[in-house]
Amino acid sequence: MIEKLIRKIRETKAPIVVGLDPMLSYVPEYITKAAYEQYGETLEGAAEAIWQFNKAIVDATYDLIPAVKPQIAMYEQFGVEGVRAYQKTVEYCHEKDLVVIGDVKRGDIGSTSAAYATGHLGKVQVGSKCYSCFDEDFATVNPYLGSDGVQPFIDVCKEEKKGIFVLVKTSNPSSGEFQDRLIDGRPLYEHVGEKVAQWGEQLMGENYSYIGAVVGATYPEEGKVLRRLMPKSFILVPGYGAQGGKGADLVHYFDEDGLGAIVNSSRGIIAAYRQEAYAKYGEEHFAEASRAAVEAMIADIDGALQAAN
Amino acid sequence: MIEKLIRKIRETKAPIVVGLDPMLSYVPEYITKAAYEQYGETLEGAAEAIWQFNKAIVDATYDLIPAVKPQIAMYEQFGVEGVRAYQKTVEYCHEKDLVVIGDVKRGDIGSTSAAYATGHLGKVQVGSKCYSCFDEDFATVNPYLGSDGVQPFIDVCKEEKKGIFVLVKTSNPSSGEFQDRLIDGRPLYEHVGEKVAQWGEQLMGENYSYIGAVVGATYPEEGKVLRRLMPKSFILVPGYGAQGGKGADLVHYFDEDGLGAIVNSSRGIIAAYRQEAYAKYGEEHFAEASRAAVEAMIADIDGALQAAN
Secondary structure, three states, rough: OOOHHHHHHHHHOOOOOEEEOHHHHHHHHHHHHHHHHHHOOOOOHHHHHHHHHHHHHHHOOOOOOOEEEOOHHHHHHHHHHHHHHHHHHHHHHHHHOOOOOEEEEEOOOOHHHHHHHHHHHEEEEOOOOOEEOOOEEEEEEEOOOHHEEEHHHHHHHHHHHHEEEEEEEOHHHHHHHHOOEEEOOEEHHHHHHHHHHHHHOEEEEEOOOOEEEEEEEHHHHHHHHHHHOOOOOOOOEEEEEEHHOHHHHHHOOOOOOOOEEEEEEEEEOOOOOHHHHHHEEEEEEEEOOOOOOOHHHHHHHHHHHHHHO | HHHHHHHHHHHHOOOOOOOOOOHHHHHHHHHHHHHHHHHHHHHHHHHHHHHHHHHHHHHHHHHOOOEEEOOOOHHOOOOHHHHHHHHHHHHHHOOOOOOEEEEEHHHHHHHHHHHHHHHOOOOOEOOOEEEEOOOOOOOOOOOOOOOOHHHHHHHHHHOOOOOOOOOOOOOOOHHHHOOEEEEEEEEHHHHHHHHHHHHHHHOOOOOOOOOOEEOOOOOOHHHHHHHHHOOOEEEOOOOOOOEOHHHHHHHHHOOOOOOOOOEEOOHHHHHHHOOHHHHHHHHHHHHHHHHHHHHHHHHHHHHHHHHHH
16 A cells, blocks of 8 residues: 555655545535535534535545545544544545545554454454455554554554554644653654654565654654654654645655655645635635645645755 | 542442453354344444443443443444444443443544544534534543643543543553653653643542543552552553453552552453353353453452452
8 A cells, every 4th residue: 555655646746645634614504504404413414514525625636636634533523423424535535546544543452453453454354254344545553552552553454455654753732742752862752763663664565664654744853853763664744734834844754756755734725715825715616725725735845845856 | 420430439349340342252152143143244233243242241240330441442343333332332331320431542632632522522513403422431542642632631521520541551561662661760651640640630529530540450560659640540450350460469559448440351351251260151141251250350359458458
């Protein structure tokens, strides 16, 4: 799957990923209205609204981008119906041949991590039958529990030729509270990054490992160090746009070939129509605003990479 | 909710929690057979089987115990249908007046953590309506992202009078890989424990905070230190039984009043009928075997606490 991701990045010339993190407040009123007319102001209605919202954005952007990253929390908040909308979104993105990174940040111990890995990346056995459930191509994983929390994901990735991105240095303001604390003179995130590089040796693609890392766009200096520490790991970079990261900050997350990183924007793309820059599209044409925001993001990152080389 | 937990621990004299972590391999064949006859060897069939399994165990044990801890990974592996069985299990346990600790180990940043908190502990707004979705009483939370990943859970807990247990020192063999690393001369888990104590000050019950900690039964020395570091935090203790923890190891997780900790056993209770000690019950009477295992666990812990005082 890392090879597919790289191929699609090359084809689209866009090392970006659109974060499908639909808040109900982002969804244009005409969509929620239609959904509530059909299902009432229910969890089903909310799920229908976010699904229709996602579908329009995917339809308007899929030819420009290699990958999407649905954030499962935004679906889980609507319970079982929301989780169903998540699954539907993943399926639809597969139909559009997009690489799907499930932002699930799971992580547990032994057989429990194995169950998460099975549900999200693998196949579950029911009697004589086998089923892929959520079937993302990649999942994000939390490293706090150590190797035996991560290994079950790697084992499933080996079987399925899928991958994970392990949280190393997250984009939020208080990520440093534990991640920056010094251990033997170096911050915890470097120790985690080294482990990611080690874990990745088990499952190499041609040039990059199937085991990648999450490093926030909001910490470019840390990104520079981590790029060197994990030379074979793809870096998933959240925090671009709405959280403050800019293309020029991100050049050191990439290798010289323009690969090695994939930058996520969520709100900045899916709620673009609410920004002044894209207000002219209006609520009716929110998906076209998202397309324009994708084009601007690609140009920003491409420009930064060109300028750096 | 911490008050209800304490009241129920006092009533049952059992500071224990039954981990509802159903693997299909634990479910007696007559249950899976009936489920597959009704739904086929499908995800629905698997979900029905684990639900029937759970229900029988809850029916056989609810009067002995204060709380259950369903592990959502075991349900999520069966996709949307599995998640529905999780929800049904939570609801049923509420009907039986059990405190429900959702072992979800969620944790993300800002609005994303808020969405998880909303879905699991809070209420989500849909138009003019409000819904509780998964509606657990407590949830487990991963601290790797720092305060702004945890605070949204605390905010929802304040509104709902619910609680969380933050992962501090987990029970698995490689938990030390990051958690034991020394920062300013003290292991990371102590720093996390101190934060838990601080976070907990925001939301105190009568004697204990609504913000608790997870400390594995497999690390009793660490548990002793953490008990002192977090004097007002309830400790959720996984790793008893199948993972190796024994009652005698656990006395220091408790305060002198016999409160302050709640010990979880999953496999040791729900799959008791597969142990030699309970083999006489046979598959048909698996739930009675679970009841006997609960009684033995209560006696073990009570004996250890008596001996220590």
